[in-house]
Amino acid sequence: MQDYQLTVDKFLDHAAKWFPDVEVVEAAAGSVARRETYAQLRDRGNRLSGALLSLGVKPGDRIATLAWNTLQHFEIYYAAMGVGLVCHTLNPRLTADHLAEMIREAQDRVVAVSQDLLPLLDRVIELCPIIQHVIVLEAEGRAKPIGSTKLWTLEELRSERGCQTRWGDFDENAPAGLCYTSGTTGPPKGVLYTHRSNYLHTLRALQADAMAITADDVVLVAVPMFHANGWGLPFAGPAVGAKLVLPGRSTDGASLARLMRDEKVTIAIGVQTVWLGVADHLDESGGQAPTDLKRIIIGGSSCPDNLIRRMEEGLGAYVRTSWGMTELSPLGTIAPPTPGAASASGRPIMGLDLKLTDASGATLPDQRGQVGHLWVKGASVLDRYFEADAASLDDEGYFNTGDLAEIDAAGNLSIRGRSKDLIKSGGEWINPAEIEAIIGRDAAVSLVAVISTPHDKWGERPLLIVQPQAGNAVHGRTLVNSLRGKVADWWIPERIAQVDAMPLSGSGKIDKNRLREEVEAGRIVGEPVGA
Numbered sequence: 001m002q003d004y005q006l007t008v009d010k011f012l013d014h015a016a017k018w019f020p021d022v023e024v025v026e027a028a029a030g031s032v033a034r035r036e037t038y039a040q041l042r043d044r045g046n047r048l049s050g051a052l053l054s055l056g057v058k059p060g061d062r063i064a065t066l067a068w069n070t071l072q073h074f075e076i077y078y079a080a081m082g083v084g085l086v087c088h089t090l091n092p093r094l095t096a097d098h099l100a101e102m103i104r105e106a107q108d109r110v111v112a113v114s115q116d117l118l119p120l121l122d123r124v125i126e127l128c129p130i131i132q133h134v135i136v137l138e139a140e141g142r143a144k145p146i147g148s149t150k151l152w153t154l155e156e157l158r159s160e161r162g163c164q165t166r167w168g169d170f171d172e173n174a175p176a177g178l179c180y181t182s183g184t185t186g187p188p189k190g191v192l193y194t195h196r197s198n199y200l201h202t203l204r205a206l207q208a209d210a211m212a213i214t215a216d217d218v219v220l221v222a223v224p225m226f227h228a229n230g231w232g233l234p235f236a237g238p239a240v241g242a243k244l245v246l247p248g249r250s251t252d253g254a255s256l257a258r259l260m261r262d263e264k265v266t267i268a269i270g271v272q273t274v275w276l277g278v279a280d281h282l283d284e285s286g287g288q289a290p291t292d293l294k295r296i297i298i299g300g301s302s303c304p305d306n307l308i309r310r311m312e313e314g315l316g317a318y319v320r321t322s323w324g325m326t327e328l329s330p331l332g333t334i335a336p337p338t339p340g341a342a343s344a345s346g347r348p349i350m351g352l353d354l355k356l357t358d359a360s361g362a363t364l365p366d367q368r369g370q371v372g373h374l375w376v377k378g379a380s381v382l383d384r385y386f387e388a389d390a391a392s393l394d395d396e397g398y399f400n401t402g403d404l405a406e407i408d409a410a411g412n413l414s415i416r417g418r419s420k421d422l423i424k425s426g427g428e429w430i431n432p433a434e435i436e437a438i439i440g441r442d443a444a445v446s447l448v449a450v451i452s453t454p455h456d457k458w459g460e461r462p463l464l465i466v467q468p469q470a471g472n473a474v475h476g477r478t479l480v481n482s483l484r485g486k487v488a489d490w491w492i493p494e495r496i497a498q499v500d501a502m503p504l505s506g507s508g509k510i511d512k513n514r515l516r517e518e519v520e521a522g523r524i525v526g527e528p529v530g531a
Contacts, residue, residue, distance in 0.1 A: 006199035008176055009082040009167040011238045016042035019215065019241030026071045026246045027259050033248065034071050038238055041075060048079035048154075050163035055110055055133050059084030059170055062178055064108040066090045066099070066117050066124075068249040069225050072137035072154055076112050077225070077234050081176045081195070082167035088178040089226040092117050093505070098188065100127035102180050105190065105387060112154070115139050116249075125149055172196040178386060179228055181326045190386025191326050193229065201329040201380035202235040204351040211269075211297060212337045215241040218263055218292070222251055222270030223299075223508075228330035231269060231299070253281030260290035268317070269297045271508030272307060276446065279314030280470060289316035295337065299324055302415055302433065304440030321345050323415055325401060328352070329380035333413045344412035352378035354413065355398060356405065367407055371416050371431075374405040404431065421512065423452040423460045430462055430491045438486055439464065439479055444472035447502045449510045450493065453519060453526070463526045464493040465515060467502045474498060476529040495526030 015022065020039035027033060036044070057063060063080045065087060067073040080087040088106050090099055092114075103111070103124065112135040113121045125131050131149055139153040176195045180188040205211045213219060219242050223231045237244040245263045247256060251270075256278050260268065268275065275296055282289060293315060299322040308319045320337060323345035324330035333354075335346035348354050356364045356372030364372045375398035382399055384391045393399055404416040417433025424430075432450035439448045447467040452460040468474045476496040483492050503514040518524040 005168060005170075005195075006172040007081075007168040007170070007174075007195040008198050008202075008235055009078060010199075011202065011235050012038065012042050012045065012078050012082075013167070015238030015241055019238075022215075022241050022243050024071060024074060024237070024244045024246065025263055026069075026248055027250060027255070028248045036071055038241070041071070041078070044158070045075045045078040045082065046165055046167060047162035048075055048158050049083045049165040049167065051157045051161040052079055052085060052110070053083060053165065054161040057085060057110055060086065060175065062086040062088040062106045062108045064088045064090050064103060064106065064111040065113075065226065066092055066111060066121055067114040067137055067226070068092070069221055069230070069246040070114065070137065070248055071246065073112075073114075073225050074234055074244075074246065075154075076135075076137070083165055084170040084174055086175045086178050086192070089229075091180070091224075091226050092120065094188075096120060096123035096127065099124050102188065102190070103128045104130065106178055109133065110135065112137055114249075122146065170195075172199070177229060179226075179326055189388075191228075191382055192386045193329060193380075197329055197380045198229065198232070198235060200351060201229075201232050201331065202239055204349045204380065205232050205236050205331050206240060207349050209336055209347075210331065210334050210349045211236065211267075213237070213240055213242050213267065217266045218243045218245060220245045220247070220256070220260060220263075220265045220268040220270075222247060222256065222268060222274045228324070228326045231324070231330060233269060251277075253277035253279070254285070257281055257287060257290065260293055264292040265290060266292055267295050267297065268293060268315075272298045272303045272311070273447070273504060273508050275311050275315065275319075276307065279311055282314050284470075289314065291316070293317040295320055297322060297334070299330075302437065304437060306441045306443060307446075323413060327382040327399060327401070328376060328378075331380075332376065335412075344408065344414045346413065347411045348376075348413070351380065352376060353398075354405075354407070356407065359419075361394060361400075368409055369406070371404055371406045373419060374401045374403040374413075374415075375399060376401055404433070421451075423450075423462050425455070425460050425462070425490065426458045428490070432462060434487055435462065435464070435483060435491065435493070438483055439466065442474070442479060442482065444469055444474045445479070446470075447510060449502065449512060449515055451512055451515050451519065453495075461495075462491070462493040463519065464496040464529075465499060465502075465524065465526075466496065467499050476527070480529045494529055496529055497524050497526040499524060 015038035023035045110133045115138045134151045136153050172195045177193040221233045296319045320335045322334040324332040333346045333348050377398045406414050417431045422429050435450045436448045446469045449465045450462045453463045455461040503511040505511045
């Protein structure tokens, strides 16, 4: 058979040849800002590759991006990866100190940045003398240096130094991307993706029982491109010639609802909080649901059934739940592409295997119908963290996800919480996810989290924190009573706190670390239930 290297540049090559006129659309402030065809993107990205190499970087070096979901960010993806550079996506919602720590570890000498994020990057540069070149993605004209750091606009760099460049002239096991975990359950750690892992992940995601994207689809990419390869959508879209719609940073409900209608979006992909925002907007404005929308794919955290029903009723499309991790590239499991199948996170797609163990790592003899610690194995699964000396696998090659999970008789996975989130009260374990799932069914509750708080007698006790639905009041006694008979009495929280808005991580998950900090600082105060 032919020696055909599995490198991600081939996706855009394929789209430019066979779907040259299909567009990638970027929106800004609710209106369409720019449109480019796959043929144009391939040409612009390829010439940008030559410009990047002229800055003195070489294959294997990391180029950082600090940017939103824009066409320029899409171009940087392929311009870097196409010539063997590593695209290191940075989360703009992190602090300058955290970003600087990542840049120093990755040894990024070139950073591409959205113009509105320049003030943040200014603070980062003060901590990172290693940065030599900054590329401002949306600006026009010539740019001025920041101290000793050379500043370019993207078009200035491309016009002055761009040239046609050979793509894919390297081994498929070469690194392609670097992304750090969100850090909501511990310090961020780098995950280094290879071309081969991204290529195989794309084929897995496109299967009929997975994302099932086709050339007939218009896909709204509401998941950030700085998070876990944008869930692989910058690769999957051109791989099948689907039209992609990028919202920029306009992810409020009104902007997304308008964008879905104007661009005739058929599949919308992102975390649940984004689509709840769209549903809230349509409820408040009396607007009509997007008529072309067929499916919503959500992930990031467990979603209660009542919120799924609310999204389906408000947006006129059926919701598919999924589970994944940065360490998995990120897709792990996904519910079938049929209505009414979203009660669990679905089965793993070919190319990924799961197993459940006890707390010591011993494989459970019965893998169905009981909660265990979830381990995964596959071609797109982490072997070790970036710059780590040792692999993060067990003797059979499985990676410990840190999740607690259950697999039903049909093989569908349900996440039952994070092992690090377990609360030890009086020497016994409380699982916050089970409490959250029950409370989340209440129609008055928008978001819910349960965290541990210190207790003189029991060591730790659960604190219930809720964000009410707009225009609704929540009553602590009612919520607590809904738990009775469903969990052990000693699991039931004695205190509840209400917040206007849950703190969210860059990936859209509830940030429990920040909740704990707010509680410790006294900015969130739990009141006795029924008070």
